[in-house]
Amino acid sequence: MNNILEAFRSLLNWARSPGIGKMPLDWLNPLTPELVRTGGRKDPLRAITFPVERLVELIKQMDSWELCQLGLMTILPQRPDEFAGILISDVDFDERTISFGTRLDGNDFNKGRLSFRIPFPHAADPILRTLIGGRNEGPLLRSRKEFAQPMKSVFANARDVPAGYERFLRDAYRKPVNSEQDRKAAFRAFLLTRGSISPDHLAKAFQKVLKRSTITRSGSIGKLRHSVSQAMKDSGMPQVDLRYLTSHATDDILNEYVSIDNHGSMGKYFARIPTLLDTITERVKELGLNSRTESSVATGLFGRPE
Numbered sequence: 001m002n003n004i005l006e007a008f009r010s011l012l013n014w015a016r017s018p019g020i021g022k023m024p025l026d027w028l029n030p031l032t033p034e035l036v037r038t039g040g041r042k043d044p045l046r047a048i049t050f051p052v053e054r055l056v057e058l059i060k061q062m063d064s065w066e067l068c069q070l071g072l073m074t075i076l077p078q079r080p081d082e083f084a085g086i087l088i089s090d091v092d093f094d095e096r097t098i099s100f101g102t103r104l105d106g107n108d109f110n111k112g113r114l115s116f117r118i119p120f121p122h123a124a125d126p127i128l129r130t131l132i133g134g135r136n137e138g139p140l141l142r143s144r145k146e147f148a149q150p151m152k153s154v155f156a157n158a159r160d161v162p163a164g165y166e167r168f169l170r171d172a173y174r175k176p177v178n179s180e181q182d183r184k185a186a187f188r189a190f191l192l193t194r195g196s197i198s199p200d201h202l203a204k205a206f207q208k209v210l211k212r213s214t215i216t217r218s219g220s221i222g223k224l225r226h227s228v229s230q231a232m233k234d235s236g237m238p239q240v241d242l243r244y245l246t247s248h249a250t251d252d253i254l255n256e257y258v259s260i261d262n263h264g265s266m267g268k269y270f271a272r273i274p275t276l277l278d279t280i281t282e283r284v285k286e287l288g289l290n291s292r293t294e295s296s297v298a299t300g301l302f303g304r305p306e
Contacts, residue, residue, distance in 0.1 A: 007060060009195070013256060015031065031170070048227050048230050049218075051072075052226040052231065052273055054215050055224075058210070059214060059280055059283050061209050062209055062214055064206075064287045065144045067284070067289070068131050068141075068147065068216060069205060069211065070202065070205060070221075071125065071226045071280060072124060073202075074119065074224060074229075074280075075124065075228065075276065075277070075280070076228065077228040077229045077245065077247070078100055078116075078246075078281065079110075079199075079225060080202045080221055081111070082175065082196060082197055083109075083141060083202065084188070084191075084202060085100075085108055085110075086139070087139060087140060087161065088132050089158050091132070096263075097262075099118075100118060100247060104162050106183070107183045107184065107187045109180070110247060114249055117262060118245060126279070127284065132187065135153065136154075136155060136158075137156070137158050137160060138150075138153040138194065139153055139191045139195060139197075141197045142195045142197055146194075151164055153196070163193070164190065165186075165187055173186050202302075203221045204255075206220070206221040206224075214303070231273055232245065232266075235268045235271070235272040237265035237267060237268055238265065241260050241261060244262065245262060245265060
């Protein structure tokens with residue numbers, strides 16, 4: 001009920017805004033904070049659920065599929081929903097970045113409809129190349145079955161994604177599509193039919209890893225974002241860079257006068273977590289992902305070697 005009231009209050013505030021003019025400017029929204037509960041601010045002194053030593057232990061518990069689907073979330077601060085929407089074409093090995101942002105002319109988007117290019121470390125290369133698996137285009141993260149034997153997630157090229165989405169809307173999707181959120185939900189549903197994985201599936205997979213942990217069995221996948229963001233802050237990167245790299249808007253006045261050094265700032269952060277990156281590299285070797293990657297590069301499945 002509270003979610004409904006919050007949505008209704010937002011609608012009324014939108015209607016009252018000068019640019020819309022659906023309500024008189026002196027009209028007061030009756031849904032006051034006393035009637036609609038708002039989430040309290042988090043304690044800024046709260047403990048980090050997953051410090052580096054706990055992340056290291058979790059990495060050691062992951063199998064090949066878990067490391068590929070969840071490993072990036074232990075070193076990059078984006079939300080599970082943002083990871084679930086990544087396409088192969090969003091990964092740029094030349095620039096060493098992953099793009100998180102609007103796709104398909106607005107049919108898919110991030111929170112706030114903001115776009116970001118986030119650098120990844122060399123330790124993530126084998127994970128990303130294994131996720132791609134010789135495919136030209138398609139969802140990067142995939143279900144365990146599709147990861148083991150890619151069939152539905154194989155697209156010939158980037159043009160096949162919007163074409164497949166249009167066919168899905170025309171022939172298979174039965175829910176109404178009347179808004180931007182409806183289009184995003186439809187696109188993510190389309191990706192699921194092509195072997196993708198949802199944020200809920202990622203959360204469940206993470207809980208299974210936690211249950212095998214010997215250090216901690218409490219926490220959620222959302223806490224990874226807090227842990228990574230804290231480590232990024234502790235690396236000493238500028239505040240405006242931190243906002244951008246954690247997928248937040250940089251629309252304050254400072255953004256008018258300074259540029260963001262995404263590679264430089266992430267380089268400082270990666271230098272602060274060598275134990276975690278080394279553990280990922282070792283786990284990649286233990287699981288045989290490194291040899292699979294090298295073999296695939298040699299046969300041209302992944303393009304030119306780095």
